[in-house]
Each structure stands twice: as structure tokens, then as C-alpha cells.
Amino acid sequence: MNVIRVCRWMKIGLAQFDPLIGDFDYNLSKMDTLARDARRRGCDLVVFPELAVCGYPPRDLLERHEFVEDSLGALDKLVSRIQGITVLCGCVTRNEAPFGKPLHNSAILFRDGRILGMVHKRLLPSYDVFDESRYFEPGPASRPLVVNDVRLGVTICEDIWNDDFLPGQRHIYGVNPVAELVQQGVDFFVTISASPFTLQKQQVRFSILDGLVQKYSRPFVYVNAVGGQDALVFDGASLAVGKGGIVIAQAADFKEDLVLADLAAGTGECHRISSSDEEKIVKALCLALKDYTDRCGLKKVTLGLSGGIDSSVTAVLAAKAMGKQNVLGVIMPSPYTSKESIEDAERLAGNLGIDTATLPISRVFESYLDTLDPLFKGLEPGVAEENIQARIRGNLLMAISNKFGYMVLSTGNKSELAVGYCTLYGDMSGGYALISDLPKLLVYNVARYLNSKKKVIPERVFSKPPSAELRPGQRDEDDLPPYDLLDPILEMYLEENLSPDQIIAEGFGRDVVLKVVSMVERNEYKRRQAPIGPKVTSKAFGCGRRYPIAHGYRVSHRDMRQGS
Numbered sequence: 001m002n003v004i005r006v007c008r009w010m011k012i013g014l015a016q017f018d019p020l021i022g023d024f025d026y027n028l029s030k031m032d033t034l035a036r037d038a039r040r041r042g043c044d045l046v047v048f049p050e051l052a053v054c055g056y057p058p059r060d061l062l063e064r065h066e067f068v069e070d071s072l073g074a075l076d077k078l079v080s081r082i083q084g085i086t087v088l089c090g091c092v093t094r095n096e097a098p099f100g101k102p103l104h105n106s107a108i109l110f111r112d113g114r115i116l117g118m119v120h121k122r123l124l125p126s127y128d129v130f131d132e133s134r135y136f137e138p139g140p141a142s143r144p145l146v147v148n149d150v151r152l153g154v155t156i157c158e159d160i161w162n163d164d165f166l167p168g169q170r171h172i173y174g175v176n177p178v179a180e181l182v183q184q185g186v187d188f189f190v191t192i193s194a195s196p197f198t199l200q201k202q203q204v205r206f207s208i209l210d211g212l213v214q215k216y217s218r219p220f221v222y223v224n225a226v227g228g229q230d231a232l233v234f235d236g237a238s239l240a241v242g243k244g245g246i247v248i249a250q251a252a253d254f255k256e257d258l259v260l261a262d263l264a265a266g267t268g269e270c271h272r273i274s275s276s277d278e279e280k281i282v283k284a285l286c287l288a289l290k291d292y293t294d295r296c297g298l299k300k301v302t303l304g305l306s307g308g309i310d311s312s313v314t315a316v317l318a319a320k321a322m323g324k325q326n327v328l329g330v331i332m333p334s335p336y337t338s339k340e341s342i343e344d345a346e347r348l349a350g351n352l353g354i355d356t357a358t359l360p361i362s363r364v365f366e367s368y369l370d371t372l373d374p375l376f377k378g379l380e381p382g383v384a385e386e387n388i389q390a391r392i393r394g395n396l397l398m399a400i401s402n403k404f405g406y407m408v409l410s411t412g413n414k415s416e417l418a419v420g421y422c423t424l425y426g427d428m429s430g431g432y433a434l435i436s437d438l439p440k441l442l443v444y445n446v447a448r449y450l451n452s453k454k455k456v457i458p459e460r461v462f463s464k465p466p467s468a469e470l471r472p473g474q475r476d477e478d479d480l481p482p483y484d485l486l487d488p489i490l491e492m493y494l495e496e497n498l499s500p501d502q503i504i505a506e507g508f509g510r511d512v513v514l515k516v517v518s519m520v521e522r523n524e525y526k527r528r529q530a531p532i533g534p535k536v537t538s539k540a541f542g543c544g545r546r547y548p549i550a551h552g553y554r555v556s557h558r559d560m561r562q563g564s
Contacts, residue, residue: 390426420523
């Protein structure tokens with residue numbers, strides 16, 4: 001049975017916005033504008049995301065005294081600044097107890113300069129990209145916040161991710177804040193969140209909210225952050241779920257939005273969200289790049305155009321995010337670059353309307369070989385000579401960056417990065433690795449999606465075999481398993497944490513599985529030096545995967561010994 005009382009105080013504004021970490025004036029101005037809009041549209045309550053005042057995640061800025069003081073001062077300004085509407089927002093507060101971490105991750109409820117209540121996040125995630133227990137003390141037992149005879153159950157992000165109906169999940173916390181609040185007779189729940197995007201995350205969030213509504217017979221209002229922050233992307237997609245799992249209100253994904261939900265009437269505003277994985281990825285990567293460059297004070301980007309699928313997709317996304325006038329494509333043919341690759345790169349640039357520069361590297365390559373001849377004389381050409389070409393290209397791109405202030409986009413994909421099919425200080429050079437969490441097959445899917453909107457990538461790019469073109473007749477499959485084998489093995493090993501034996505049991509050949517796992521293991525040192533890039537899969541390289549570089553536990557070696 002739905003226990004909501006019908007009362008006046010029921011119209012809620014879900015205000016998802018894109019905070020800038022540490023820019024308190026900017027964040028307060030955004031929140032003030034959204035609160036005024038919500039009040040004008042008749043809302044009784046406006047809800048902002050987790051840590052909205054300071055931005056999420058502030059990481060070790062929280063260890064700086066002045067940052068915390070400025071954050072607390074900004075909160076005081078916000079409380080006095082917004083008038084005529086009740087506000088719930090995320091913020092940092094001090095832990096007043098004489099023990100524990102010095103800060104709380106909190107939600108504060110206020111109106112017209114008066115604080116009505118406060119709760120602290122109880123479940124602090126310390127897995128994948130999260131490290132909240134490094135900074136925050138868990139809050140005490142949950143208590144409802146009461147306003148106008150309405151009892152709000154306020155939870156913060158992870159607080160709703162620990163119920164016993166969640167499938168396939170080990171419960172890592174000993175408390176259930178939602179169940180505790182239900183026992184205290186709350187009328188409905190409001191969850192403020194900064195939940196990073198990954199594929200399938202929107203479906204997971206809805207299934208959790210739907211399950212909580214069905215189990216506890218209370219509506220849930222869920223307000224999520226939006227925007228790009230370094231390697232994380234927040235997709236927004238805030239929503240309110242009512243009786244029977246009906247979506248009452250739905251905010252758009254990957255952009256700032258304000259939608260209204262009337263819990264008493266069971267009605268609200270629903271804005272469109274993405275309908276396919278490819279659409280989500282395009283929006284996520286464009287948002288990530290735009291926010292990253294804006295916040296780093298960068299106006300233009302440059303990248304190498306090889307005529308291949310990876311650089312083509314990166315260029316299309318860059319032009320979409322930054323504007324074609326802010327993208328420079330650099331074509332750098334070597335002695336082994338095919339005429340078709342140059343044509344495809346030029347055609348792509350023409351279709352996009354971006355500027356290009358052509359810098360042949362053959363003479364530079366010959367100079368390198370001449371310089372190295374006293375050491376290399378009499379030795380067969382091999383990987384060293386191939387990598388010289390990649391490093392020449394990386395150096396040229398970085399020279400352009402230094403001279404004109406453009407940020408270099410590296411164009412490698414997740415499959416290459418996983419197995420080390422990339423060159424340190426060569427194609428790995430750059431400030432941002434835009435597609436570094438997209439496996440090769442997904443890159444093709446995204447390319448097809450982009451072309452379905454406007455055909456800009458030449459058709460030949462899809463049909464020709466992938467090649468680094470660093471030696472005569474080279475193809476990726478000379479050195480790697482075919483991508484339709486490689487990508488599933490990588491997904492099972494990296495994202496599902498399956499052992500080589502478990503992957504082999506799924507029908508993959510023993511030799512190819514052990515080869516792939518061995519390549520992943522021995523290239524950790526390369527990935528540690530790679531530029532950051534936006535996370536879109538459940539397990540991305542970077543802050544979410546923390547493996548040692550030097551160690552003696554090699555799964556592939558262990559399995560090879562056991563199999564011999």
C-alpha cells in the first residue's frame with residue numbers, strides 16, 4: 001500500500017546541474033538560478049545533487065584546510081541567498097565528534113536562511129573509482145527530516161545500493177539506511193547522487209529504484225549530477241519513481257535539466273533520454289571532452305589523422321564537442337602509409353570541415369635511422385624501427401601543442417591499450433585519450449551510429465583491415481588475435497574478472513586466452529603512463545583499476561605451468 005499522505009507540500013523540482021569542483025561562486029550561481037526557476041514554476045522543494053556546493057569528486061582537495069573553509073563559507077552563503085523555496089542539496093560538513101575522519105558527506109535541508117535538518121552519508125564506497133572512506137566519516141543512524149508534517153527519508157547515493165533484493169551483489173555494509181527510515185514512517189524518499197556513467201548504469205539505477213518502491217511502497221525521487229570530471233562522466237538522468245514503478249518524472253541525460261514531479265498527483269515532466277548504447281557513448285564522450293577542455297582553459301585540440309577507424313571516430317567526436325573550427329587534423333604519412341589512407345584522412349577532414357596540416361615524416365625517419373646506424377648496423381629492422389615512426393608523430397603533435405596551445409588527443413582504443421599494442425611517447429602521447437575505454441568492436445559500432453546521423457566517415461574506413469602501417473603490408477591481426485576474439489576475452493578478463501580457465505570454458509582456445517592475458521599483464525607499465533580518458537565501461541584502466549606494475553603473480557604464467 002502507498003503510504004503517502006495527500007498534502008500541499010508535494011511538488012518537487014529535480015535540479016541536475018554540472019558543478020565545477022572548487023568554483024563555489026559558479027556553483028552557487030547555478031543553484032540560485034535553478035531554485036528561482038523551480039519556485040517560479042510552483043515547486044515546494046528543489047533538490048540538487050550530492051556535493052553540489054563543492055563539486056564531485058573533490059579528492060585530496062578535501063585535505064586542504066582552505067578548501068574546506070571555502071566550501072563551508074559557500075554553504076552559508078547559499079542558505080541565506082535562496083529564498084521562498086525549500087532546498088535540499090549535497091555539501092561537505094565537519095564531523096563534530098572527537099574521533100573519526102574530520103568531514104561528512106552531507107545533505108542539508110533549508111529554507112529562507114534557516115537550516116531545517118541535515119543527514120550524513122552512511123555508506124561510503126571504496127571500490128572501483130570511489131575512495132570516500134579516505135575523507136569522510138559515516139553518518140550516524142538515519143532519521144527522517146520533517147517539514148510541514150511530511151517525513152522525508154533522505155539518502156545519499158550509495159545509501160540505496162545495499163538492499164537484499166539486489167541480485168548478484170555481496171553486501172559490503174552492515175546497515176540498510178532505507179529499511180531503517182521505512183521503520184520510522186517516512187512518507188517518501190529523496191536520494192541525492194553523483195553516480196558516474198557506465199554502459200547499463202541507467203538501467204541498473206532504475207531497477208534499484210523500482211525494487212525499492214515495490215518493496216517499501218514509497219515513492220523515490222533521485223537527483224544525479226551531470227558533467228565531465230577528468231576520467232568520470234556523470235549522466236544526470238534524474239528521475240522520480242512512484243507507485244507500481246511508474247516513472248513520474250525523468251530528466252534528460254548528459255545535460256543540465258530541471259524537471260518537476262508532483263508526488264501527490266503522481267504526475268511530472270518526462271524528458272527524453274538516450275535510446276541506444278552508441279547514443280549514450282557519443283553524448284558521454286562529447287560532454288567529457290567539452291568539460292575537460294573548458295575547465296583546463298583549453299580552446300582547441302589537435303590529433304593525428306591516419307585514415308583509420310580510431311582517428312576518424314575521435315575526429316568526429318572532437319568536432320561535435322568543440323566545434324569544427326577548434327579541431328586541427330594532422331596527416332603524417334610515412335614510407336609505409338598507403339595512398340588510400342591519405343585519401344580517407346583528407347576526405348574525413350573535408351566532410352567535417354576541420355583544418356588539416358600534412359607533415360610527411362619519411363625524411364625525419366631516415367635521419368633517425370642514420371643517427372642510430374652505428375648501433376643498429378647489421379641488425380634486422382623490427383619493432384624499434386616501427387616505433388620510431390609512431391614517436392616522430394607524437395613529437396610533431398606535441399610540438400604543435402606547445403607552439404599553438406592545442407591539446408593533443410590520443411586516438412588509441414581500449415583493446416590496444418589492454419594488450420600494449422601502442423607506443424609509449426608515440427601514439428600514446430597526448431592530454432586526453434577520448435576513446436581509450438572503447439573496445440575496437442565498439443569503436444566500429446559508434447562509427448556506424450555517427451554515420452547514421454551524417455555520413456562523414458568514408459565507407460572504405462569500415463571495410464579495410466585495421467593496420468598501424470609501420471611496415472610493408474602490416475595488419476593488426478599479424479600481431480593480435482582477430483578483434484571478434486580479442487574483445488570478448490578482454491571483457492571477460494577485465495570486466496568480469498574471470499580466470500583464464502573460466503574463459504577457456506566459455507569456448508575460447510587455450511593458447512589465444514593465455515596470450516591475451518599475458519599481454520595484458522606485462523603492459524601495465526604502459527597504461528600507467530597513458531593520458532586519462534573518460535570511463536564508459538564497468539572497468540576502465542586508470543583510477544578504477546589498481547594493479548601493481550612489478551609483482552610476481554602472473555596469472556598467465558601460473559596457468560601455463562599448470563597446463564604443461
